[in-house]
Structures are given as structure tokens and as C-alpha cells.
Amino acid sequence: MLFQYSIWFLALVLGFVAIALKKWRVGDWFQAYQLFKVPEFNENMQENYLYRRVSVYINSLVALEDSDFTNLLSGKKANEIVLAMDPNQTVHDTFLGARVSWTNAHANSCRTFVLKIRKRDKRRILRPYLQHIHTVFDEFEQRKKEVSLYMNGADGRWRSVPFSHPSTLETIAMDSDLKNRVKSDLESFLKSKQYYHRLGRVWKRSFLLYGPSGTGKSSFVAAMAKFLCYDVYDVDLSRVSDDSDLKQLLLQTRTKSVIVVEDLDRFVVGKTTTLTFSGVLNFMDGLLNSCCGDERVMVFTMNTKDHIDPAMLRPGRVDVHIFFPLCDFNAFKTLANSYLGVKDHKLFPQLEEIFQSGATLSPAEIGEIMIVNRSSPSRALKSVITALQINGDSRSAEKIGRRSIDKPPRPSDEAGDHSGLLCRESVHTVREFRNLYGFLRLKSNRKSGSLDLDSNLNERLR
DSSP: OHHHHHHHHHHHHHHHHHHHHHHHOHHHHHOOEEEEEEESBOTTSOBOHHHHHHHHHHHTOHHHHHSSOOEEEEOSSTTOEEEEOOTTOEEEEEETTEEEEEEEEEETTEEEEEEEEEHHHHHHHHHHHHHHHHHHHHHHHHHHSOOEEEEEOTTSOEEEEEOOOOOOTTTSOSOHHHHHHHHHHHHHHHTOHHHHHHHTOOSEEEEEEEOSTTSSHHHHHHHHHHHHTOEEEEEOGGGOOSHHHHHHHHHTOOSSEEEEEOOHHHHHHSOOSSOOHHHHHHHHHSGGGGGSOSOEEEEEEESOOTTSOGGGSSTTTOOEEEEOOSOOHHHHHHHHHHHHOOSOOTTHHHHHHHHHTTOOOOHHHHHHHHHHTTTOHHHHHHHHHHHHHHHHHHHHHHHHHHHHHHSOOOHHHHHSOOHHHHHHHHHHHHHHHHHHHTOOOOHHHHHHHHHHHHHTTTOSBO
16 A cells, blocks of 8 residues: 555655756756857858957957956057957946856867856847847947048049047037037937937938137037047038939938038128029939938037028028127136146136236137147146237227218317227238238128027027
């Protein structure tokens, strides 16, 4: 009887074991992981492009820096150090809460990366993880690529040169809050491919930079291009023969590019080619834009937008308007830090008072003064003070001159003080100063810049 019960109990246990094996698969008990190989070459000895992408991804992992040992190799650029895995080294990574590992395997002179994933995580993370590797690789390639500047010739073709402009968003003399908002806008644009496609819109962003000459619009375009790592296409409308020529230029541009049209207001006012206003509008926001690929930034610069048809500046053609004023004290401090390495100085309170009184110069003018006097920051700041005072005196002289034209002087004025002579001397001093540094500008530009600053102080970025 006891033997029969033992047989019955053993059968019951084996039944439960069979059910368990059927439910959980016996392979999972003995092999909880699955391995995926990424060889350097395929069976036809052709390069496996995934291998290079995985290599770049692994070498960018923080875990590689924290490992017990790794290889330090010189990169292609000067002073560049690259981390690389050692043969048979294993590095761990985490993705969507799952832990995976990569092993740099060498067998039969063939290099292979082996990915190890838990079977229970495979279906959930494998495809998203491989897509993540592709994304990281693309971002890495974009950052290290050499940016080029393309210019259109009279034959309707682009010619390129290496773009090595030193300007960055950090060195641009601009209100810090406005700069951060622009930077955030660009970062958001880079991540918005799916969002734009879901809306049925072309993945592009348009900027209008306007303000007096010498306020940093061109430098800002260069800083944007470097921040985005985009090529720059500089469109010279005076070299474009007609609307068809402009369309061909747009079709020849590539994705991940900044397309720039400088001084658009001058072209609109004094057009000298057969290029039509309608052709320019279609270039800015026409059906052709959707045929030229995604991920583009278009930038248009103007001295003033007072005489521009509102149809050219409507939302869709221009998304962001950024006003570049003449230099104020905050912008001056950025210039002093960039040009002279000075963050604070005993002359700053005096300079702040002068700026608050209404005297101003363009960032280009102040930058030139600082370059000439860069060996002595104190002398440079004193020279800026002198230039600002002369600028303020010249404005006063212009006002007195306009009053004397509108109203003839009284005899008592002529016999009294020599205010007219002092005004002439003041203007003469201004001319000498500006001739010395190449600062001559049209008075009309100065006046329009002041009015633009006053009326658009709160319209920096919209």
C-alpha cells in the first residue's frame, strides 16, 4: 500500500513539472539571455554599416569611461582623444529600464560586437534600442561634420568653401533672456520632425533679423549655423536672373541647412533684376519648399521692415522676428568680456550712466575700439566713453542744426555766445573720430535705428 501511494505521489509531482515546463519553456530555465552578433563584414565580405554605428555608440557610453580599463587613441583632429574597447571587453548599458551588455569579440580575424539581452526584455526593447543607436550615431556625425558656406554664382550654381566663422551664441552681444529663448527655439525645432509631419507642415523654421547696420545680424546667422551644425547657403539676389533661376537654386540646396537672404529690404525697394516680388514670396514659402527636403532654417535680414509689404512677413513665411538694437549697457558688458576678458571694472558705473542718458554705438563700432586697445582694457573703456560722449554731442548738434534751419537766428544770438561755432567743431570732431575707425554711416540709418529701437523694444522675439 505504501509503495502504491509513493508511485501515485511521484506521478502527481511529474504532472506538475510537466505543466510548469509547458508553461515556462524549459529553455528559459537554462538560458535566460539571447545573443545578437553584429559582425564587421557580411558573408560577402562587404562592410556592415551597422557595425560602425554600434562602435560609435559604444565608445560614447559613460560606462566605457568608468570601466576598469579601456584604450585611449588619438582622433583625426588635433588634441582629440578617443575611447575604444579592448578585445573581449564587455560594457553594460541600460535602455528603458532593461540592462544589456556589449562584448567586443574577436574570432578568426573578424571583429564582432555581441549584444546580450534578457529574453523577457527582447520584444519590448530590441527594435527601439537599435533605433536609439542610429539616432545617437546621426547626432554624432552631425556634430563633427565640417560646415560649408555655399554662394550662388552668375551661372546659377552653388560654390562652396569651408565655413570657419568663429562666432557662437555665447559670444553674441544680446540680451541673455532673448538669447536663451532663441536657443530653446532652435533646440525644440531639431526635435520636432514627427510633430511637423503630424501637422502636415514642412519641417522648416523662418527667422527675420532686423535692425541698424553693425548690430550683429550676420554674426548671429553664423552662430545659429554653428549651433545647429548646418551648412549655410548665402543667396545673393543681385546674381539671380529671374524666378526660374531662384527656384533652381532652392532645388539644389540640401537638408540640414541654413538658407540666408541678407538685406532683403534693399532688394524690395531698389530691385535691379527681372526677379519678381511673387518669385521671392514663393521662395520663402511656396510649394517648392516641400519638394526640397526637410530640416531647414531660412533667415532674412533687413535694416528696417517699415516699408515692407506685410504679405512678405506674415506667419508661415516668417515665424520669428528678432530686433537687433544699437548697443546698450548689458550688451556692452558681453562685448567687454569677449573682447577684453573684463567682467567688471571701476569705469562700468560711468559707462552705465552714459548709456542710460541715450548715447549709444553699434556693437561693431564698440568692438573695433576694443580691438585697437585690447592691450589695455582701461584705455579701451576710456576710448568707448569718449566715443559715446562724442556720439551724444553729435546728436545734440544735429538737433540744434535742425532748429536753426526751421527758425532763423535772432541778431542777439549772433552777437552773443559762439554756440554755432562750437556745434561745427563738435561735428568736425565726430567726423575725425569716425574716419579713424571707419565708422561713417548715413544719418538716415541712424535715425531709423533709433525709432526702431524705441517702437520695438518689447518686440524682440515673437
